[in-house]
Amino acid sequence: MPPRERDFLDLARRALDRREILLQDPATTCARLCHGRADQLPGVFVDRYAQGLTLILHLGTPGLPSDPRPQPLAEAFLRAAEPLGAAAIYYKPFVRDRSALGGRLDRVLSDPQPLVGQSLPEAITVLEHAVPFEVRLYDGFSTGLFLDQRENRRAVADLARPDRGARVLNLFCYTAGFSVASARAGAITTSVDVSARTLDWARRNFALSALDPGRHFFARMGSMEFLALAARKGHRFDLVILDPPTFGAADKRRAVAPWSAERDYPALVRAAAAVLDPEGLRLLFCSTNTRSLCEPGALRRLLRGTLGPAAEFEPLPEAPADFPPGEPSASWALARVATRSELPTI
Ligand SMILES: C[S@@+](CC[C@H](N)C(=O)[O-])C[C@H]1O[C@@H](n2cnc3c(N)ncnc32)[C@H](O)[C@@H]1O
Structure with a gap:
């Protein structure tokens, strides 16, 4: 009733x-x-x-x-x-x-x-x-900060902290909450998003934390396209954050392909694994709120299938106390990727 x-x-x-x-x-x-x-x-x-x-x-x-x-x-x-x-x-x-x-x-x-x-x-x-963040309460449906990721932002920052200067790549970064948390822990961050507006917002979040913008990078690009470029140029990272939307529109002018999480997540994981420094932390933080990928075990199966048996799952915090179980929400996993020679060939 x-x-x-x-x-x-x-x-x-x-x-x-x-x-x-x-x-x-x-x-x-x-x-x-x-x-x-x-x-x-x-x-x-x-x-x-x-x-x-x-x-x-x-x-x-x-x-x-x-x-x-x-x-x-x-x-x-x-x-x-x-x-x-x-x-x-x-x-x-x-x-x-x-x-x-x-x-x-x-x-x-x-x-x-x-x-x-x-x-x-x-x-x-x-x-x-x-950590201060700018939010906007009448600027569309989203406010600038996804609250269910609070403990994950802190966990990612903690992973970057011991390795001063860890290189963190945040794809589909939106207002760059994960980047700001990592940058405050000493990481050098690269934040990628197709939207100029959200990247401006991301820069304002960096400014609120008085972070030196000269030490951090922002790229207005499609995430898949950024990964292809980074691989070509030999850019390497210690930790890559993947938290994409379910769908993303194509942008022909900027050569951004349409994004579909169900279709493209495995290719994203593979391309992200390819830019991890084999000598570095080799960490992939993966998150999704796409319904089918939030089914119990689905995200881990996707990662296992893509990264092979040598990938290891690392612990992440439980869902925060203000998001009690019972409602479908997001799903996340942290994988330590095997060295290149152990990755499955495709
Ligand atoms: C759900 S938000 C991601 C949430 C974000 N990871 C966070 O921690 O707050 C989706 C973001 O993906 C961006 N986006 C959509 N398609 C994209 C693409 N192909 N490449 C890069 N960014 C994209 C959107 O502009 C938007 O900022």
């Missing part, structure tokens, strides 16, 4: 109570406050970014009314999060096929006026393990 509106405030408070330890940490001001079914609210996801909240409704989720009223949910979560300084909640309706909605829902994603509360600045700064 779907939860009743009069229970929303109680459910919101209980969801926040479950995350009390995280929410009390002044070094991390962004976290998921509600994770759907796991918090007894199917299809309802609430994220906190310092003084701003986002309410994501996965329209069409069983247990969520077909035309849900976001207002009462928004009011309940804003009230529950007021002690944390929350002042606004923005609405982010999510549907698999946005084209069916003729832009109606997309307008709300760029409205500076929140659903409830006072309008916030376009860009706000949040902290994640004391």
